[in-house]
Amino acid sequence: MEVRVDDWDIDICASGSQKCIGVPPGLALLSVRGKALEFIEGRKNPVNFWYGDLRNWLPVMKDPSQYFATPPVNMVYALSKALRMLLNEGLENRFRRHHILADGFRASMDALNLKMVADRESTADTVTAVYYPERIDDAVFRNEMKNRGIMVASTLGPLKGKGFRVGHMGNISQNDIMSTIGAIEATLRHLGYKFNYGAGLKAAQEKILSL
Numbered sequence: 288m289e290v291r292v293d294d295w296d297i298d299i300c301a302s303g304s305q306k307c308i309g310v311p312p313g314l315a316l317l318s319v320r321g322k323a324l325e326f327i328e329g330r331k332n333p334v335n336f337w338y339g340d341l342r343n344w345l346p347v348m349k350d351p352s353q354y355f356a357t358p359p360v361n362m363v364y365a366l367s368k369a370l371r372m373l374l375n376e377g378l379e380n381r382f383r384r385h386h387i388l389a390d391g392f393r394a395s396m397d398a399l400n401l402k403m404v405a406d407r408e409s410t411a412d413t414v415t416a417v418y419y420p421e422r423i424d425d426a427v428f429r430n431e432m433k434n435r436g437i438m439v440a441s442t443l444g445p446l447k448g449k450g451f452r453v454g455h456m457g458n459i460s461q462n463d464i465m466s467t468i469g470a471i472e473a474t475l476r477h478l479g480y481k482f483n484y485g486a487g488l489k490a491a492q493e494k495i496l497s498l
Contacts, residue, residue, distance in 0.1 A: 288412050289382055298323040304362070307385065307413060309457030310369045313362050317341075372458070384498060385412040388455040388464050391494035395468045395487035399475070404442070404450060413456040416442050418449055420480050425451070428474060437470040461495045 288307065292300050297320070304314035319327070319341065327341050334340035338356060346353045373381060389412040396403055396417050404416035419428065425441055425448040432439050442450040455464055468487045476484060 288385065292318050292320070296320075304366060304369075305457075307381070307456045308366070308369050308373060310365050311362065313359060314366060382412075385456050387495060387498050388459060388461065389413070389415065391461075391491040392453060392455055392464055392468065394494045395471075395491040398486040398490035399472065399482050404446065414452055414454045416446070416450055416452045419451070420475070423475070423478055423480060425449070428478065431474045431477060432470055435470040435473060437467050439467070439471075461498050464495065465491060 290297070290300060297318070299320070300318040302308075302316045303312060304310035304316060305312035308316070324345075328345070330342070334342075337343065343355050347355045376384075389410070392415055393403060393407075393410070396415070401420065402418045403410070404418060405411075419425065429439055429441065429451065440452040440454075441447060442452060453467060465488060468491050472482075472484060472487050475482065
């Protein structure tokens with residue numbers, strides 16, 4: 288999604304490599320502005336996390352020939368490849384694809400009369416969390432989805448067991464989303480949920496056609 292660190296005066300912006308950039312998990316991606324750097328460099332209290340103390344990384348950032356800790360070289364190569372793929376697609380095109388896939392998936396959930404966790408004005412184009420209808424068990428639903436070749440994540444914290452999450456970011460395609468919706472419909476019908484079968488796929492297709 289669009290995040291303009293300089294224009295929005297974001298002091299520290301953090302993400303994981305496995306999110307929208309589409310790299311395997313294992314890298315923390317940080318952007319740190321000048322004011323935050325000044326604060327970090329002038330900090331008096333110790334940071335009780337050796338690898339999390341940004342002062343240990345600053346010399347390496349200023350001069351990559353410096354050594355602090357053994358880098359995960361394979362992950363750095365993976366990040367380089369993923370960034371080339373992203374730039375070849377174009378940032379604006381990736382923003383647009385994420386938005387259309389998110390819109391299509393949420394339209395399908397509306398068509399299946401499933402309630403989403405976030406209000407529409409608060410949603411992100413990266414992931415959707417959906418409440419289960421009554422009498423649908425979390426473990427049974429996700430296991431049945433897995434048997435159909437699709438893995439979805441459970442909701443977390445106080446919502447654990449009450450819903451599932453579907454990511455539509457990174458290198459996800461419209462085929463991935465349509466396959467996921469089809470598996471959700473088949474699983475819900477198998478577990479006894481009553482709805483207009485095929486409605487979710489139809490609603491999503493109408494939104495995703497513009498890709």
